[in-house]
Amino acid sequence: MLEFQHQFLDYCIQRGVLKFGEFTLKSGRISPYFFNAGLFNTGKDMDSLGKFYAQAITHAEIDFDVIFGPAYKGIPLAAITSSSLYQNFQIDKPYAYDRKEKKDHGEGGLIVGAEITGDVLIIDDVITAGTAIRQSMKLIDSLGAKVTSVTIALDRQEKGQGELSAIQELQQEGVNVIPIIKLADIMSYLEQSGDSKQLEAVQQYRELYGIA
Numbered sequence: 001m002l003e004f005q006h007q008f009l010d011y012c013i014q015r016g017v018l019k020f021g022e023f024t025l026k027s028g029r030i031s032p033y034f035f036n037a038g039l040f041n042t043g044k045d046m047d048s049l050g051k052f053y054a055q056a057i058t059h060a061e062i063d064f065d066v067i068f069g070p071a072y073k074g075i076p077l078a079a080i081t082s083s084s085l086y087q088n089f090q091i092d093k094p095y096a097y098d099r100k101e102k103k104d105h106g107e108g109g110l111i112v113g114a115e116i117t118g119d120v121l122i123i124d125d126v127i128t129a130g131t132a133i134r135q136s137m138k139l140i141d142s143l144g145a146k147v148t149s150v151t152i153a154l155d156r157q158e159k160g161q162g163e164l165s166a167i168q169e170l171q172q173e174g175v176n177v178i179p180i181i182k183l184a185d186i187m188s189y190l191e192q193s194g195d196s197k198q199l200e201a202v203q204q205y206r207e208l209y210g211i212a
Contacts (some may be wrong), residue, residue, distance in 0.1 A: 001186050004055040005181050009189045011048055015039055018186070020198045026128075029209060032201035033186065034188045035154050037073070037125035049168030050080030051088055053123060053151055057081070058089050062149045067095040070136045077123040081151070094123075098139060118142055119148040126154050127177070130166030137175075147175060155179035158209050165211050183210070
């Protein structure tokens with residue numbers, strides 16, 4: 001685990017974003033942990049989160065032309081990541097986002113911000129079924145650009161309805177998915193902290209639902 005990943009886990013636990021216990025997910029699965037990025041909701045949180053996204057992106061050494069944040073959760077994430085890339089790494093990339101409803105006045109259209117062109121990096125918090133990401137990919141494709149990378153906060157490394165996760169399906173289509181952390185990092189963190197009870201619960205969950 002890299003230093004920024006360990007720091008991100010520390011911060012997630014400190015802010016209550018990552019919790020351990022028993023949680024019923026939308027899928028009906030009983031998970032031993034829960035990740036709620038909506039609890040990143042202060043100025044300090046946004047500053048820290050932007051830096052973690054920027055560190056993951058620069059570590060992955062990817063090329064892209066525009067950052068895209070899917071409405072609504074992806075909008076602030078795209079903005080803070082664009083800002084942090086410039087502040088911390090002197091990488092100046094434009095960003096854009098979509099509207100849920102098309103405007104017929106003012107600047108109009110579905111896209112706000114930079115022109116969507118070339119290779120696009122999508123920023124989001126998590127990918128579960130992959131439905132929202134695919135909607136964004138379809139929109140971006142219709143504008144003549146291409147989604148080449150997606151950066152998320154957490155990869156649960158968990159199967160969907162079939163044997164593959166939504167992330168693995170995207171990777172098979174040539175999309176580079178870059179998480180700040182994966183479930184494996186959470187397990188390493190628990191092991192290092194000596195929390196054997198929570199580690200065992202996560203291991204059992206991964207045996208049931210984890211990807212191969």
